[in-house]
Amino acid sequence: MQRITTHDELREIIGTPIPRVAAKVRRALHDLDRDWLAASPFCLVATSDSDGNLDVSPKGDPPGFTLVLDPATIAIPERSGNRRADGFHNIVDNPHVGLIYMIPGRGDTLRINGRACLVRDDDLFDRMVVHRHRPEMALLVEIEEVFYHCSKAFLRSRLWEPASWSPSDAPSRPVIAKTIEQPQASMAALEEYYGPAYAAKLYE
CATH class of the missing domain: 2.30.110.10 (Electron Transport, Fmn-binding Protein; Chain A)
Structure with a gap:
């Protein structure tokens, strides 16, 4: 190189x-x-x-x-x-x-x-x-x-082309959190945390 x-x-x-x-x-x-x-x-x-x-x-x-x-x-x-x-x-x-x-x-x-x-x-x-x-x-x-x-x-990159989007190709946010950041937490708790309630708390 x-x-x-x-x-x-x-x-x-x-x-x-x-x-x-x-x-x-x-x-x-x-x-x-x-x-x-x-x-x-x-x-x-x-x-x-x-x-x-x-x-x-x-x-x-x-x-x-x-x-x-x-x-x-x-x-x-x-x-x-x-x-x-x-x-x-x-x-x-x-x-x-x-x-x-x-x-x-x-x-x-x-x-x-x-x-x-x-x-x-x-x-x-x-x-x-x-x-x-x-x-x-x-x-x-x-x-x-x-x-x-x-x-x-x-x-x-075709960044704004929806046809090119594949969000599920990478691990989900709960999986990342469970594997790297919070191994002691349950997957159910992490999925709930990063679910609809997460967006509902943006300005709290």
């Missing part, structure tokens, strides 16, 4: 981006970006700790869950989760974040890179209430780069 260890070697293989691709990065939101954020119910947040160890966390809520505070600042509410907060601990040490916003059915994505901080109990949280749940914390991102990414990966 031949490792690629220099930028020149990398460029020799992948080539050089055409001018319009190299120049598409912006430092502030356009009105079209605002429209995208208003329609997006899901994003991935990439963070790194002070040693360079990485984490990627999914964030989802009804479309428009990300608030645009000004052309260079957005805010993402934090809902209840597993309390690990790996990405948030990373941000305390290293504010650099990368976000990818998706819209179901769309192959292109909106990418935002910037510097983040965690904020608590601000008036803006009143605009983040969902199902009577008001967040106690939010991720504030100062935008340094924003641009759109093409749809090739989604087209190759």
